Amino acid sequence: MTTSTGADTIALPFDERIGRLAEVAVRIGLGLKHSQELVITAPLEAAPLARAITTEAYKAGASLVTTFYSDDAATLARFAHAPDDAFDTAAGWLYGGMAEAFRNGAARLAIAGDDPSLLAGQDSQKVARANRSRSKAYVPALELIANFATNWTIVSAATRPWARTVFPDCPEDEALARLWDAIFAASRVDGDDPVGQWKAHNDALHARTKILNQHRFAAVRFQGPDTDLTVGLADDHEWCGGASVSRSGILCNANIPTEEVFTTPHKLRVDGYVASTKPLSYQGTLIDGIRVRFEEGRIVEATARTGSDVLARVLDTDEGSRRLGEVALVPASSAISASGLLFYNTLYDENAASHIALGQAYSKCFLNGGEGFSEDDLAARGANRSLIHIDWMIGSADIDVDGLTAEGRAVPVMRAGEWIG
Amino acid sequence: MTTSTGADTIALPFDERIGRLAEVAVRIGLGLKHSQELVITAPLEAAPLARAITTEAYKAGASLVTTFYSDDAATLARFAHAPDDAFDTAAGWLYGGMAEAFRNGAARLAIAGDDPSLLAGQDSQKVARANRSRSKAYVPALELIANFATNWTIVSAATRPWARTVFPDCPEDEALARLWDAIFAASRVDGDDPVGQWKAHNDALHARTKILNQHRFAAVRFQGPDTDLTVGLADDHEWCGGASVSRSGILCNANIPTEEVFTTPHKLRVDGYVASTKPLSYQGTLIDGIRVRFEEGRIVEATARTGSDVLARVLDTDEGSRRLGEVALVPASSAISASGLLFYNTLYDENAASHIALGQAYSKCFLNGGEGFSEDDLAARGANRSLIHIDWMIGSADIDVDGLTAEGRAVPVMRAGEWIG
Numbered sequence: 114m115t116t117s118t119g120a121d122t123i124a125l126p127f128d129e130r131i132g133r134l135a136e137v138a139v140r141i142g143l144g145l146k147h148s149q150e151l152v153i154t155a156p157l158e159a160a161p162l163a164r165a166i167t168t169e170a171y172k173a174g175a176s177l178v179t180t181f182y183s184d185d186a187a188t189l190a191r192f193a194h195a196p197d198d199a200f201d202t203a204a205g206w207l208y209g210g211m212a213e214a215f216r217n218g219a220a221r222l223a224i225a226g227d228d229p230s231l232l233a234g235q236d237s238q239k240v241a242r243a244n245r246s247r248s249k250a251y252v253p254a255l256e257l258i259a260n261f262a263t264n265w266t267i268v269s270a271a272t273r274p275w276a277r278t279v280f281p282d283c284p285e286d287e288a289l290a291r292l293w294d295a296i297f298a299a300s301r302v303d304g305d306d307p308v309g310q311w312k313a314h315n316d317a318l319h320a321r322t323k324i325l326n327q328h329r330f331a332a333v334r335f336q337g338p339d340t341d342l343t344v345g346l347a348d349d350h351e352w353c354g355g356a357s358v359s360r361s362g363i364l365c366n367a368n369i370p371t372e373e374v375f376t377t378p379h380k381l382r383v384d385g386y387v388a389s390t391k392p393l394s395y396q397g398t399l400i401d402g403i404r405v406r407f408e409e410g411r412i413v414e415a416t417a418r419t420g421s422d423v424l425a426r427v428l429d430t431d432e433g434s435r436r437l438g439e440v441a442l443v444p445a446s447s448a449i450s451a452s453g454l455l456f457y458n459t460l461y462d463e464n465a466a467s468h469i470a471l472g473q474a475y476s477k478c479f480l481n482g483g484e485g486f487s488e489d490d491l492a493a494r495g496a497n498r499s500l501i502h503i504d505w506m507i508g509s510a511d512i513d514v515d516g517l518t519a520e521g522r523a524v525p526v527m528r529a530g531e532w533i534g
Numbered sequence: 535m536t537t538s539t540g541a542d543t544i545a546l547p548f549d550e551r552i553g554r555l556a557e558v559a560v561r562i563g564l565g566l567k568h569s570q571e572l573v574i575t576a577p578l579e580a581a582p583l584a585r586a587i588t589t590e591a592y593k594a595g596a597s598l599v600t601t602f603y604s605d606d607a608a609t610l611a612r613f614a615h616a617p618d619d620a621f622d623t624a625a626g627w628l629y630g631g632m633a634e635a636f637r638n639g640a641a642r643l644a645i646a647g648d649d650p651s652l653l654a655g656q657d658s659q660k661v662a663r664a665n666r667s668r669s670k671a672y673v674p675a676l677e678l679i680a681n682f683a684t685n686w687t688i689v690s691a692a693t694r695p696w697a698r699t700v701f702p703d704c705p706e707d708e709a710l711a712r713l714w715d716a717i718f719a720a721s722r723v724d725g726d727d728p729v730g731q732w733k734a735h736n737d738a739l740h741a742r743t744k745i746l747n748q749h750r751f752a753a754v755r756f757q758g759p760d761t762d763l764t765v766g767l768a769d770d771h772e773w774c775g776g777a778s779v780s781r782s783g784i785l786c787n788a789n790i791p792t793e794e795v796f797t798t799p800h801k802l803r804v805d806g807y808v809a810s811t812k813p814l815s816y817q818g819t820l821i822d823g824i825r826v827r828f829e830e831g832r833i834v835e836a837t838a839r840t841g842s843d844v845l846a847r848v849l850d851t852d853e854g855s856r857r858l859g860e861v862a863l864v865p866a867s868s869a870i871s872a873s874g875l876l877f878y879n880t881l882y883d884e885n886a887a888s889h890i891a892l893g894q895a896y897s898k899c900f901l902n903g904g905e906g907f908s909e910d911d912l913a914a915r916g917a918n919r920s921l922i923h924i925d926w927m928i929g930s931a932d933i934d935v936d937g938l939t940a941e942g943r944a945v946p947v948m949r950a951g952e953w954i955g
Contacts, residue, residue, distance in 0.1 A: 147617065167612075174616075196597075206635040210634075
């Protein structure tokens with residue numbers, strides 16, 4: 114929690130680092146094309162980064178950039194004052210509009226930076242109802258994103274409530290500055306030529322996926338303290354990582370930063386038990402100390418040291434919410450992991466450790482990027498469907514990972530959290 | 535320009551005045567109902583007022599409040615950097631979504647406070663193309679608003695660029711405080727019981743419309759310096775003013791403040807010449823010293839001392855943009871007029887002087903609030919249609935207004951800008 118991110122040796126002025134992050138977001142994250150529309154979602158406090166990204170997007174030829182700001186104060190006002198029946202309402206007209214924009218070729222950029230504990234003190238029934246209504250209304254847009262129909266990316270901005278959570282013992286201004294340092298470092302914008310650095314990083318991740326794809330493993334097995342989990346992989350799965358090409362033909366990086374290689378599990382072939390290695394921050398609630406047991410792909414036992422009621426509701430969202438949609442490998446020595454920080458933010462914490470995700474599978478993690486596979490084709494190969502997609506961390510320097518061949522032979526992939534070979 | 539708004543005698547703390555304005559906006563402006571959704575549009579700088587309104591809306595039973603923030607910096611970035619072909623693009627998916635929300639019963643609240651001169655230095659061709667694209671995309675939503683399908687209101691928030699324009703000789707903080715004072719005073723929130731005051735004000739406006747409606751004038755005639763204009767009124771027109779009932783059955787005040795009584799002109803029966811008495815701030819451009827001549831409802835000559843190119847483009851928007859959609863009477867002694875300020879903001883300046891509006895007519899200014907009249911019925915009675923609805927001021931203490939009966943008899947309505955009787 115106290116390790117420097119290394120960014121304090123950098124003397125670039127703040128505005129220049131924001132500008133570089135915006136450039137990486139638009140050029141590497143989105144690969145934005147001339148005449149593309151761009152839809153941004155951002156916390157109100159991230160307006161300076163949203164503006165810098167807007168400027169970079171127009172420089173890259175965007176036709177129109179539309180930003181939706183979310184406001185924690187407005188969300189809290191709803192929980193404080195709205196009538197009980199309000200919590201089953203969601204802005205379907207807005208999410209439907211976004212889906213229409215994506216269908217017509219708009220790119221999508223999300224700035225993450227929300228207060229990880231915003232809703233921790235609220236009635237968990239209301240939180241669950243509000244989340245469920247929104248998730249349902251968001252399905253058409255989420256499917257286009259999950260199917261990679263258009264180019265999209267997520268970047269982060271430091272905000273005061275997030276910074277307070279990550280650095281609880283620092284004065285607020287210092288906490289904010291340190292979180293920005295960590296974001297700039299992890300997003301690789303502090304060195305010379307950030308865009309060039311990102312290209313090299315993408316090459317390294319592509320090399321790793323190539324090795325895994327050549328093995329054509331039937332499963333991967335995680336072993337360590339409180340963990341012995343075998344994750345069967347979907348038929349015709351493919352490992353992905355780094356930049357990839359959207360169905361609209363645009364090379365982009367869906368996450369800035371990204372350190373993971375990942376693929377689609379088989380929804381019926383996950384067995385064993387596993388313990389989380391970092392807390393999960395889920396829509397304002399912290400869920401920590403998760404332990405679950407799988408049988409034939411389905412979670413049959415689940416406990417958590419904190420947030421167990423929220424976890425229970427998440428698992429009951431729908432049929433697919435107890436099954437896996439993603440498995441990802443990240444070395445314990447990744448840049449983000451090396452920072453020693455717990456970010457309480459999936460985009461960061463998932464890039465510090467190997468992880469699995471409950472819920473919806475990404476259709477792109479199949480041969481040829483899933484091109485030509487219908488929903489039925491994907492389901493037949495084991496791809497899970499759900500309203501949710503929630504990553505949680507199961508990797509650490511104590512975890513070994515083997516690939517299992519179709520014949521059941523174990524091939525070492527990671528030892529003590531690090532890549533073999 | 536230096537007259538006090540009277541508000542400086544009030545000792546209420548700023549947050550309380552913001553809270554009262556929010557309460558008036560929700561209870562008087564919207565008449566928000568239990569379980570109604572609310573869609574707010576606001577400049578980013580108006581976030582504190584948007585938050586206060588959000589809280590009041592939830593207290594009044596709103597199910598969900600969604601705020602879209604506009605950002606002058608993002609708009610300027612587009613004009614600075616976007617490729618030329620960008621300016622024919624608009625967010626139809628967003629405006630279509632808003633129209634869907636209104637159709638499903640959502641209320642709409644706009645916070646006005648934009649920089650009146652934001653786009654003054656930009657290429658007027660690009661400004662016109664961007665405005666035209668947006669107006670076109672906004673048609674479905676605008677029709678629902680113009681037809682009063684749902685309850686809606688506009689209130690204002692002081693912003694720095696607007697305050698600089700209104701008080702160019704003041705230090706910025708003082709200008710901002712003075713503009714807030716003027717807004718609180720004009721919005722009638724400084725006295726005891728603002729909601730009660732608004733009810734009394736609505737009663738007074740209703741008494742005025744009743745007198746005008748009893749006369750059933752065929753036309754109103756404006757006479758004064760550079761002005762002799764006869765505005766024929768639509769068949770079956772009705773004068774409106776103060777609170778009115780939306781087609782969804784909700785009593786609301788579409789403008790906070792409001793001092794006007796208004797009705798629908800006949801699109802073919804406007805003749806004579808007229809000069810503007812205040813500058814018009816139109817989407818970032820100031821148009822001042824307007825002089826136009828009408829023949830059979832249509833503007834056949836138009837000049838402006840400044841902004842004449844923008845005026846010419848506005849008039850060329852479509853067939854209806856050279857004809858009138860509204861005529862409104864406001865006494866020269868109205869509270870806003872008495873402030874002596876020029877606000878460069880239609881919501882304020884139109885309530886300081888009698889005015890006319892180019893473009894789209896409001897269908898509610900007909901017998902029975904236009905209930906049961908189809909578009910064809912309205913057109914047959916003389917209601918104008920257009921993509922635009924732009925108010926500009928033609929009243930002052932130098933202007934007399936007569937009502938003309940069907941037989942051509944002149945009945946004095948206003949003398950030297952004040953009501954007769």
